[in-house]
Amino acid sequence: MEGITLSKVEEKLAKSLTAETTELIPYLPYLLQDLWELGSSPRDMLELIRKHIHVSAETKILDLACGKGAVSVNLAKELGCMVRGIDLIPEFIDFARKKAIEYGVEALCEFIVGDINEAVNAERDYDLVVLGAVGVVLGTPEETIRKLKQTIKPEGYILIDDAYGKKGVGDGYCSREEWLLILEKMKVRLIAEKIVEEDELIDLNREQQGLIRKRANELMKKYPEKANLFGDYIRSQQAECDLLENDVIGVTMLIQKMK
Numbered sequence: 001m002e003g004i005t006l007s008k009v010e011e012k013l014a015k016s017l018t019a020e021t022t023e024l025i026p027y028l029p030y031l032l033q034d035l036w037e038l039g040s041s042p043r044d045m046l047e048l049i050r051k052h053i054h055v056s057a058e059t060k061i062l063d064l065a066c067g068k069g070a071v072s073v074n075l076a077k078e079l080g081c082m083v084r085g086i087d088l089i090p091e092f093i094d095f096a097r098k099k100a101i102e103y104g105v106e107a108l109c110e111f112i113v114g115d116i117n118e119a120v121n122a123e124r125d126y127d128l129v130v131l132g133a134v135g136v137v138l139g140t141p142e143e144t145i146r147k148l149k150q151t152i153k154p155e156g157y158i159l160i161d162d163a164y165g166k167k168g169v170g171d172g173y174c175s176r177e178e179w180l181l182i183l184e185k186m187k188v189r190l191i192a193e194k195i196v197e198e199d200e201l202i203d204l205n206r207e208q209q210g211l212i213r214k215r216a217n218e219l220m221k222k223y224p225e226k227a228n229l230f231g232d233y234i235r236s237q238q239a240e241c242d243l244l245e246n247d248v249i250g251v252t253m254l255i256q257k258m259k
Helices: 010-016 022-031 042-052 070-079 090-102 116-122 141-149 176-185 198-222 224-246
Strands: 060-064 082-087 109-113 126-132 152-165 188-195 248-257
Touching: 022 198, 022 224, 042 070, 042 126, 042 152, 042 188, 042 248, 060 070, 060 116, 070 082, 070 090, 070 109, 070 126, 082 090, 082 116, 090 109, 116 141, 126 141, 141 152, 141 176, 152 176, 176 188, 176 248, 198 224, 224 248
Parallel strands: 060 082, 060 126, 082 109, 126 152
Antiparallel strands: 152 248, 188 248
8 A cells, every 4th residue: 555645734634533542544535435524514604605605607615624525515415515625535536526627526526635724824815724633633722713814814714623621521622612712812703603413423433433443343354463553543433433422512513704
């Protein structure tokens, strides 16, 4: 299997995909090959956009850590607007480009291999920026909002797929009240939120865990000397599922930059 040359940000990348070590990164495309949606729900994001944002053919969307392009492709298909997706894993970008062609939106979608920590310093003047389920890749919630604000126009929008920590549990996750204080401090406002339904989340976790476990077992047979690596990944995935189902509340937030 071909290795992937990545920068120091690979540690944050690995954590965002619940890998405990960067050694696993070259195997992530194989482990996740049966999944198109990697965390974020295109349907939830589309629902929020349609309800609260006027979109036209001139609307420009930036999808950071776009993964395999599920959100980008679906937004371009349903809204007819321009979308640029950026992700660090070349195999994911290749998959996204193929999906754009499959969905007939290759003229609307541009997919680039890149580090989103660099992209937030270069990309500007978007109507909407999307950041889905990547944890601390851009830093703390406050740092993340500050960096995302740079990429959008005045009164532009931010869509974040994250989670609210439940009181007394969910270590490392801000509560809804804490998020609201952060947003106020950063001079942005919460326009709307979409909470993940518990039953839907459990069903999705079980389905995806089964697919990942199947691919991990295949890799264990092919690389028995790395069996512990793949076994640890299965366990870390399950721990993440348990956290999402018990200790935090999954949410997609639509945030607007204030004048």
